[in-house]
Amino acid sequence: MTLAKSPWIIHVNVNSCNGCDIEVVACLTPLYDAERFGVLNIGTPKQADIMVVTGSVNYKNVNVLKNLYNQVPDPKVVLAVGACASTGGIFHDCYNVIGGVDQVIPVDAYVPGCCPRPEAILDGVVAALSILENKKKGNVKGKEVKMKGNEVPSNA
């Protein structure tokens, strides 16, 4: 049970418009107070349990995202926050956008909305907790996502 009692979060912004980021930060304010669940917004991926990703992935930051994902120690859960992180959102057919976060790394839970309310994000985090426990129980390890040198396709 202890994994679910102290989820530490790393917040990754891949090309987000800052709308979702404001809402993620709002979860930590006195009104919503995510810390009552033991949630800490931690700076380094090596100490995080839940990776909160906002924004649609593009060719500039895809390797950063993969690198951060590989650095989170198991058991880990990825939470895609917002329409862009879930599907690509309004930017899905932009020339430089790859799409949602699940195109690059495995995503465990989605929080839809543009932008999602802090209550929805907290619900997402709470949903991620049981996934975290199950991963520990089943000893599920995240696979290392390989990085490529040049992600930009030739026709872009």
Add this chain to the structure above:
Amino acid sequence: MNSFDILKIVLVLIGAPILGCLIAGIDRKLTARLQGRVGPPLLQPYYDVVKLFKKDNMIVHPAQNFYVVIYVVFVILSLLMLVFGMDMLMIIFVYTISSVALIVGGMSTGSPYARVGSSREIMAILSYEPILILYALAIYLLTGTFKLSALSTLSSPLLAYIPLIFISMLFVMNIKFKKSPFDYSTSHHAHQELVKGMLTEYSGPGLGGIEIGHFYEYVFLLGLMFMFWSSNIIIGLLLAVIAFLFVIIMDNITARVYWQWMLKVSWSILLIISIANILIVYYFYFKPA
């Protein structure tokens, strides 16, 4: 060493982390209440440590977690020496080794953030160490020995002789608890500038070990404040509680400053009032053998 001493050692080894865990929990709860939040459960630091030991061990190089062991062992050693009323000067040296272990561990990982944090921690040691040495010197001038057990021979408590060093020690507590305004070597609140500072590359069991070391360290530091009135246990504990509340309130009402600012404060104001206190002790209470 008789059986009573062994009982004392066991009590310290088991009781100190429990007490330190509660101290850390009260700290987080109080901070949350001061900010108008509900805050985490009181046992949150315990949950954190248990969780950290369940995580994968991700290290940069094998020696990294060995520095954590050095840190924890030397913190426990300095706490035991304090409990047994041993040489104050030796306690300071042993305690410094534990701080240096974390610095070397941070430096050895090669992460730029860990290096920045470690070099800032060196500055912190540079600014509080003279005050600790003066604290030990005051004990020597008053009792003729560095041994803490000799404090019971004094006619009045230590606080009556060295009130100014007590004030300086309050700020030393603030530096050593790594609380704002001096929380620049490693902090939960400074991700934008230094990620996690000195502890950036630690994860899982390594970080859990450091947290346990912190629990011992909290008890050790508050024990240093207790020594100011060690003749009466209740007043001594009261002094420790006052120091702890001072640290938390300072943490909540101040912002992080430059390390230069801290060096200026400690080497000008704090060091000068401490030296003034030493001079007073030297001229009025010191009896050369």
